Amino acid sequence: MxxxxxxxxxxxxxxxxxxxxxxxxxxxxxxxxxxxxxxxxxxxxxxxxxxxxxxxxxxxxxxxxxxxxxxxxxxxxxxxxxxxxxxxxxxxxxxxxxxxxxxxxxxxxxxxCCGVCSICGKNLNIGSCSCKDEWIDPRLSALRDLKL
Ligand SMILES: [Zn+2]
Ligand SMILES: [Zn+2]
Known part of the structure; x- marks a missing residue:
């Protein structure tokens, strides 16, 4: 064959x-x-x-x-x-x-495997990114933008 x-x-x-x-x-x-x-x-x-x-x-x-x-x-x-x-x-x-x-x-x-950051796309196995630190709870940001 x-x-x-x-x-x-x-x-x-x-x-x-x-x-x-x-x-x-x-x-x-x-x-x-x-x-x-x-x-x-x-x-x-x-x-x-x-x-x-x-x-x-x-x-x-x-x-x-x-x-x-x-x-x-x-x-x-x-x-x-x-x-x-x-x-x-x-x-x-x-x-x-x-x-x-x-x-x-x-x-x-x-x-x-840590995957990639969903925000900046960095490979998180190589190192962490700073996206999480800057991430603001949507509820808080709504409060922050609230104009009284
Ligand atoms: Zn992987
Ligand atoms: Zn990131």
Missing amino acids: VASPGVAIGKEGPLLSSDIRFNLNVSRFLEEIKVHGNIKISITSPCDKCLVPVESVIEPEINLVLTPDRISEEEEDNVDHETYSGDEIDLSNYLREIILISIPVKILCAEE
Whole structure:
């Protein structure tokens, strides 16, 4: 099997920051092709809070049974089923799907990430800003502006 999936993740999604490493075993029994193993990729995506690029490694498991273009009778748990036709097997769509579902929804640079200041946009992991000191309770400012 030629492992050239050309996996491209959508433009707005995380970026692949390394080549995809495949560790796949392919076995064939009559018309049934089993693909088992895992793939390893690094992705770079912005921290959910402070937007700093974060690199993370994901290693989705592959457990796939390929059968020719027809519905297979028995379905096993935890095994994906795909069909193939002809001599060529194109796993690119399948692998793209696997990668997309294994990317965490929220990626944080650190669990205790402080995020950015909502007023000045400063990264609060680097240092604090002075916005909080100048922040005036809206109720107080209403009182202050009150003209008697
Ligand atoms: Zn962060
Ligand atoms: Zn600020």
